[in-house]
Amino acid sequence: MRLNRRQLCLGAGAVAVAPALPATGAPAARVDIHAFAFEPAHVTIRAGESIEWINHDFAPHTATGDEVNWDTGELEKNDSASLRFDTPGTYPYFCAYHPHMRGMVEVIS
Numbered sequence: 854m855r856l857n858r859r860q861l862c863l864g865a866g867a868v869a870v871a872p873a874l875p876a877t878g879a880p881a882a883r884v885d886i887h888a889f890a891f892e893p894a895h896v897t898i899r900a901g902e903s904i905e906w907i908n909h910d911f912a913p914h915t916a917t918g919d920e921v922n923w924d925t926g927e928l929e930k931n932d933s934a935s936l937r938f939d940t941p942g943t944y945p946y947f948c949a950y951h952p953h954m955r956g957m958v959e960v961i962s
């Protein structure tokens with residue numbers, strides 16, 4: 854995945870360690886971004902597993918945590934990004950360009 858300047862700044866300013874890190878290994882789940890929606894909108898993985906987001910729209914999208922402490926960076930059409938979640942919890946997220954686009958990552962132990 855590509856780290857951009859905005860992500861690096863977010864990382865440096867975050868109080869806690871970002872809950873999502875670059876993926877290692879194959880993703881355990883995939884979220885398709887299609888017609889301005891995350892599909893599926895709710896994904897459950899185990900701690901240490903990764904999720905891959907793929908944008909199928911012409912419009913750019915992101916998956917950005919509600920606390921803005923993690924995101925995929927901008928995904929153009931056919932771009933993908935994978936992030937690993939190590940800590941159990943629920944991580945609601947949105948698209949930075951279209952905040953009505955909502956999703957939820959649930960990480961179980």
Ligand SMILES: [Cu+2]
Nearest residue numbers: 914948950951
């Ligand atoms: Cu979007």
